[in-house]
Amino acid sequence: AQSVTQPDIHITVSEGASLELRCNYSYGATPYLFWYVQSPGQGLQLLLKYFSGDTLVQGIKGFEAEFKRSQSSFNLRKPSVHWSDAAEYFCATGGGNKLTFGTGTQLKVEL
């Protein structure tokens, strides 16, 4: 079964610093991959998705992710983090009639 792993439970970055959140997938064929963000007390919001084509995907709020088949990774990046980016981030993979989510990475932004 398809799955994703988020190895970092918590990450702290300073405002203005760059950010990279890790996601590793396990699937033989080209996976369907997503990144979601969850602000405190809110539902999940889709940041970006990847199915095929260009391996660098642009999303909302200045985020991007790069699909690397050789590393089985789909890491989320942002060049300069804002305090409002503090949230929990989930990687997910699609298959069948559902999405399967990772366990999430909690991002803290230091001012």
Next chain:
Amino acid sequence: NAGVTQTPKFQVLKTGQSMTLQCAQDMNHEYMSWYRQDPGMGLRLIHYSVGAGITDQGEVPNGYNVSRSTTEDFPLRLLSAAPSQTSVYFCASSPGTPKNYGYTFGSGTRLTVV
């Protein structure tokens, strides 16, 4: 266009009580799903529906029932609440197969069973 609406936002139940979590979407999405979110475990699929009249079990279906009589509504029923069902519940919808579109999520229902 309200998106996915979940009610109530908060609920406290006693062990053994039953209740229904409501979910409605106004986007004419065919696919609807219920997930529960627990600390350190991400989101786990409870039940899903691919259209009115069609439902199926997800990863953690025990203790929950669903039905889908209309495209808009997908209620989740807890038959006899247990403390292990204390969680945050999210309803989500998709216009087609979720792997092609992703989900639109509701804002969640925080349930505590005492």
